[in-house]
Amino acid sequence: MPARNTVTSGLPNSKVRYSKLASDDDGYIDLQFKRSPPKVPYKAIALATVLFLIGTILIVIGALLLAGYFDIEEHRDRTIPVLIIGILVFLPGFYHLRIAYYASKGYPGYSYDDIPDFDD
Secondary structure: OOOOOEOHHHOEHHHOOOOOOOOOOOOOOHHHHOOOOOOOOHHHHHHHHHHHHHHHHHHHHHHHHHHOOOOOOOOHHHHHHHHHHHHHHHHHHHHHHHHHHHHHHOOOOOOHHHOOOOOO
């Protein structure tokens, strides 16, 4: 059996330098615990803005139809669905825009990670 006096790549033990680890070293470095800067989901914020604007327009039109500002005698049954669709489109747009605004201002508890992003 050959003698084990060589370490990797044929270097003798006398040329390999080792150093003792510090007694307070636990194997972690500080960089692995730092968060990278958040990626801003521009597509999701643009979609939320579009939903917010369409929902606002539908709510305003539905409210004006319901109030009788527009004279529609034969299609009165279409005012409530316009309001309902407006509210259903407005709410997710408002919710995600609010999160994006608070995350951009740096409020605690809000981050861009809370906004779902599209997979590219």
